[in-house]
Amino acid sequence: MDRNERSRLGDFATAIQRRDIIRGAAMLGAGAALMRPMPMIAQAGGMAEVRKAALAGRDASLKRIRDWIALPSIAAENRNMPEGAAYMAELARDAGFANVEIVPTDGHPGVFGTIDVGAKRTLGIYFMYDVKQFDPAEWSSPPLEGRMVERPGFGTAIMGRGATNQKGPEATFLAALHAIRAAGRKLPVNIVLICEGEEEIGSPNFRQIATKPNILAALRKCEGIFIPAGWQDKNGNVSVNLGSKGIIELELVASGERWGRGPKGDVHSSLKAMIDSPAWRLVAALNSLVTPDGNTPLIDGWFENVRPLTAREKSLIVEAAKLGDEAQQKAVLGVTHWIDNLPYPDALVRLAQEPTVNIEGLVAGYTGPGGKTVLPGRAVAKLDLRLVPNQTRAEAEKKLRAHLDKRGFTDIEMNVSGGYDPTEASETSRLIQTELATYKKLGVQANLNARLAGSWPGATFTAPPVSIPAGHFGLGHGSGAHAPDEYYLIDSTNPKVAGLVDATMGYAEFLYTLAAIK
């Protein structure tokens, strides 16, 4: 299952500036291409000693990323999971976290630790120590080696699984803690670190970690929480996300077995004249879910709790649309018209506003080349349903089931494999204000993104009982999450994009900014 929506969308946000983007990219309000050069981060603020320490620690930081890449923890393959958690715990201790604990779950363990410097404010940091599966045959360098490669337009990068998703950015955050300590400075805020090893399989047990009493108590003290990310595009621009859609992902299965009609297995297709077809039953059920154009959910009560976008949210989107390159985005996506031939700003508003029912995949009967005369006993539609505030995952599951049942499709199985609630982070929260202030101080163009159309585990933090703002922060650049040749920029040749040391300083600046902001 491919759920790393967050990192993917990060890629998409940077990708729209690039010509070499893979199809499948998304973009949303991240279309700014302003040419204002990023000032040298070294010149910013009174951080000279920290920067000196970060420069001195550059090789150690790089080694930290490379060594971590060499130990891939893959939950889907049950590979190196205890080892990955132990390594994560060690990385945390090295960076100064105390009371580091490995947190058992019904699945793979999490890791938790705190740095309490007696500061007034506390920042939450979310890490994943797992990575996506990979096939070495598809890579141009061994995916666990962490070889240095040139990325034209960016500089020298480390290539390996997890380089940008998410070990590189995470290790860069740790590098900031190392640098501050090495510079002999005290951290300006307390830090709460929560890590999981199941992000790539949809964080099925993450809530168990976040609601463990001591962890919940620690999280609730946080001003907010972010995951480190290196999503600068080639112009150095970043997005600040004010929320994201939720999702439920599921299979609808029609089968003779459950239906009590049609065949239990596949039978010869000539029998269709006397035997019912589960495949046709699936088609009928699917057909009830959306308008004939496939674009608006018809599930009973689906819009009851949908909060329309605010005027501010709409205006953010319309502003962002002005900076986007519609023609290039259409070309990249292989699309010639948006839904209903909407103008670009309206299409982006629709993207943020509307809940969706999407068919990810259809599987029934014979799926090879040509045909085969079978009447399949089973047909499956893989769906993802994107949710907007104030829909919830629980509500969506219940309403979809009720909708099917009401139409007699009680036999159609609904196998929900995962999902997230939508998230929202107030623009006025200290988390978002600190992001904006930090980027501004560093001369980075930050575009406020009203709502990510993708989904991420942030709802674990934004929903009760944790109830804190959650988002993404970081300078730097990487690409190839979930793909071969994943990389993370180390030594930048692009004056607008941060390499490892500048990205380290970005996190350091964030901490001091959070401590100082009103």
Added chain:
Amino acid sequence: MDRNERSRLGDFATAIQRRDIIRGAAMLGAGAALMRPMPMIAQAGGMAEVRKAALAGRDASLKRIRDWIALPSIAAENRNMPEGAAYMAELARDAGFANVEIVPTDGHPGVFGTIDVGAKRTLGIYFMYDVKQFDPAEWSSPPLEGRMVERPGFGTAIMGRGATNQKGPEATFLAALHAIRAAGRKLPVNIVLICEGEEEIGSPNFRQIATKPNILAALRKCEGIFIPAGWQDKNGNVSVNLGSKGIIELELVASGERWGRGPKGDVHSSLKAMIDSPAWRLVAALNSLVTPDGNTPLIDGWFENVRPLTAREKSLIVEAAKLGDEAQQKAVLGVTHWIDNLPYPDALVRLAQEPTVNIEGLVAGYTGPGGKTVLPGRAVAKLDLRLVPNQTRAEAEKKLRAHLDKRGFTDIEMNVSGGYDPTEASETSRLIQTELATYKKLGVQANLNARLAGSWPGATFTAPPVSIPAGHFGLGHGSGAHAPDEYYLIDSTNPKVAGLVDATMGYAEFLYTLAAIK
């Protein structure tokens, strides 16, 4: 593509008597399980010398089957096609055919030959020299070896690809010609042999062979034509088919490429809120083709040329239903209810009467385990549409296209990969009367089957310009067409089922019966 409907349905017809049937079986009016023993064929008629020759030729006949199995011609793999045609020609010459020619087509060649003994009547014989693909790993003995194996309840059989579909029965027919010649007797009828090597890929070029002027002229002189078949069930019973449904097999493809909406490739599913979905478009198009229960075509004008079953046809079906074991058939098929909960006889009438639109397969987007957050750029439904007299394949293709176009689905591709017209053979034709008389003479219970729900290339013969009755004839038994461990019975231990020599005599009896019948 799996189009060997004829041989499959042959298997099905025998299979319903067996407990070890694979799911996927069909049956239709072949349900008789009368216990009347088949008399020894040796005692029938004045065929003693021929039988003596057939017995003497038994080893040579078996070798002929084994050697043929060792040379698999597979059109789908372009394997041994010229070699297979040459071998077929040689087999024909050996059996006494003159003017044997290899007939080029736009695809793989056919073979044609005649035996003209100056008789009053001429019989057409249809052979295929190709076989279905196979995977040796799935077989219990090497599929090209022709090893002798025990089949409990039947006797000793030869196992190999093509054993029953169709080399064994075809070689048995040739054995009859050899035996008659060896016995010093003259053939009682002239014989026209037409062979193709593309049956397993849907006979795409067979019409080119049948309408070659000299071949067409020869075919038109025939009383009728049959393909040799060994479809006795364990009680020795056979079916005499009076016709078969037609079929068109096709893919409906919705794609962003053709539609001009939605993405050309797969894009991230979060974009569904602003990008149209070819998968939903396919669902909408499919939904227009049938009633909500999936059981009755709604394609405009679909029933205009449908000829209702005659009273005689219905009564044949209802009679056959009395002999069928409904409970066993349901168990074998994994079915608990027929369409509309019809009683068994009505379900069998519906099976013969109704044209169908069947979904063979659905393929779109991500089809592996779990889910993947994509919006697919392409979605495919594999359909087969069964046709009844007097529908035609050409009519069906045209009406389906018009139906889609009228509803705005002009972009949905309709890739027809093949098809056959329906066939009919009059019960009063000499072909059918000879089949019935021969079976009767040999004490074999023959059930008149009003209409096969499956389809076969027989329409090439029954339709203009050939316009002769076409069917299937033969004693003997085999199973496993298209499956591993395909076999054909050689030495029967079942007094009701013919082994190689008795089946040889069955063909000899047919020839003399055809010569003598009114």
